[in-house]
Amino acid sequence: MSDVLIIGDGTLAEEMAALVGEAGYESAAYLYSVDEDEAISGLENYLEEFPGPYNLIIESIVGDRDEKRQALKMVGRHKRPGALILTAAHNASATEIGAWQGVGAAEIVGWAALPPIGNVVEVMAGLRTNPDSLAGARRFLEALDREPVIINDTVGGVLPRIVASLVNGAAFALMEGAATAEDIDKGMKLGTNYPYGPLEWADKIGLDQIVGILDALGKVHGSDRYRVCPLLRQLVLARHFGERTGRGFYTYGRAGS
Amino acid sequence: MDIQTIGVVGSGTMGSGIAQVAAQSGFNVLLYDINLKILQKAIGQIGHYVRRSAEKGRITEEEAEAALDRIATTTDLLDFKRCQFVIEAAPERIDLKKDLFHQLVTATPDDTILASNTSTLSITQIGGGTGRPGKVVGMHFFNPAPLLPLVEVVAGAQTDPAVVDTTFELAKQLGKRPIRVKDVPGFIVNRVARPFYLETLRLLEEGVADYRTLDKLIREGGGFPMGPFELMDLIGLDINYAASVSVYEAYFNDPRYRPSLLQQRKVQAGQLGRKSGRGWYIYDKDKSS
Ligand SMILES: NC(=O)c1ccc[n+]([C@@H]2O[C@H](COP(=O)([O-])OP(=O)(O)OC[C@H]3O[C@@H](n4cnc5c(N)ncnc54)[C@H](O)[C@@H]3O)[C@@H](O)[C@H]2O)c1
DSSP, rough: OOOOEEEEHHHHHHHHHHHHHHHOOEEEEEEETTTTTTTTHHHHHHHHSOOOOOEEEEEOSOOOOOHHHHHHHEEEEEGEEEEEEEEEEESSOOHHHSSSTTTTTEEEEEOOOSSSSSSSEEEEEEETOOHHHHHHHHHHHTTTTOOEEEEEEOTTTTTTHHHHHHHHHHHHHHHHHOOOOHHHHHHHHHOOOOOSSSSHHHHOOOHHHHHHHHHHHHHTTTTTGGOHHHHHHHHHHHHBBGGGGBBSSSSSSSSSS | OOOOOOOEEESSHHHHHHHHHHHHHTHHHHESSSSHHHHHHHHHHHHHHHHHHTTTTSOOOOHHHHHHHHHHEEEEGGGGGGSSEEEEOOOOOOHHHHHHHHHHHHHSSTOOOEEEOSSSSSSSHHTTTTOOGEEEEEEEEOSSSTTOOOOEEEEOOOOOOOHHHHHHHHHTTTOOOOEESOOOTTHHHHHTHHHHHHHHHHHTTSSSSSSSHHHIIIIIHHHHOOHHHHHHHHHOOHHHHHHHHHHHTTSSSSSGGGOHHHHHHHHHHTTBBBBGSSSSOOHHHHHHO
């Protein structure tokens, strides 16, 4: 029987599932693809087949807050009492998730990272999180050979918030015709030494995930600062999520041709 | 278009770097500044860098001396009549640049291209009213110009597309990797990079983590070579803050670019980064006290 359940909607979730596997945990993963409209009923079926109970649940649903809420409520019934839920803080703080009905606040710990997952992972406790849960999250991430770095609970964490904002700004520049996508990425790599150009990085992370982060930031901060570039939103509506779907700011492989 | 002599206006950090690159790429260079003393200092600097790269074996001694021989200096803009291309790298003030471009239009033949290395000012505004706006273009090098490969070639609203092409080709002949950019505030790099600083400053202001932790998360979590606070210290907090203010104002106070109060206080306190011994981090206790 599996120890750890991973549910998620993007490349980040896939990478996390791989890390958990490499660390030798018995794990089950429900990683749904973007083209699946019935993500939540799919999860329901999955949990019927693999009901647990699990000792730890990792959630990484960043693209859609409704799906995240429904999924968390559902998986809550498949964990051992007191078992920890590591939930992606990209689109909701740990405190907010803890306040959602049917999700136990004491066992919620927020985490944040972006693909490719680096050596450190951000970890945050909600205002009602039990200290033992935070300690458990740290131990677990160390077992994945990642350094947990504790920050105060905040939607979007640190890295996702910064990179999503960079991508949004680059998307505005593209939409306004300030330069081509290639030149924007080239300029940022040569001019600033960023590891990736913002647009190619967005294609790796998933445009749906970027918009999920920005929408949540806009909602929580109530600021125009995080308003999503209309071009970015259009691409997400067209399900051009990036490398994962064969098309985002750029086109990959045969898809889209 | 056959470019043989490149005029460079202003022999400071950028002007002398650009003059060096142009001379090492085989162009004759005419370097202008407001007095001889400044020019002598610039020539001394360029000589130092070029000879050092010969010592390190990157170029031969003959190449170094030949490059240095290609640089002439002047304090009279009328001498620019022999330039086919001019790159302006004078102080970042619109009145000063507009005045210079007026003089350059008079001093140079009609088909001479007049490029500005401005980081924040509008090329359209610099070219407007010169009577030759089609020939005015942006050529934005990065500091240090001899080392960094990027050049933003900026088309103003009235710039002739052929002038943009020529400038792009010239950048390549200078061994650079140019990109084409429209005349938007901050162009691409300075504009798109703003959230790297501003969003991180906001996280600090919100008390999400201290600056050290934020740097670490961005470096080790994101793979950025430097965290924003380390980078601000390197660039200079005053320079970085001024860039944010300039982009913010140029976008009519768009909240996406709102500068940071915390950073303003650091600048007011004279904690400017490495150059003052202290910025976010402390470098030199004697200097910073
Ligand atoms: N320093 C950078 O990192 C950097 C990078 C890219 C672009 N720029 C831009 O390059 C330009 C120059 O910047 P800098 O850092 O080299 O400045 P600087 O202060 O080092 O050099 C400016 C030079 O212009 C000279 N000068 C003063 N008044 C003049 C006049 N009326 N006419 C001609 N020359 C005059 C000064 O004597 C000085 O030598 C600015 O527009 C700046 O925005 C700077």
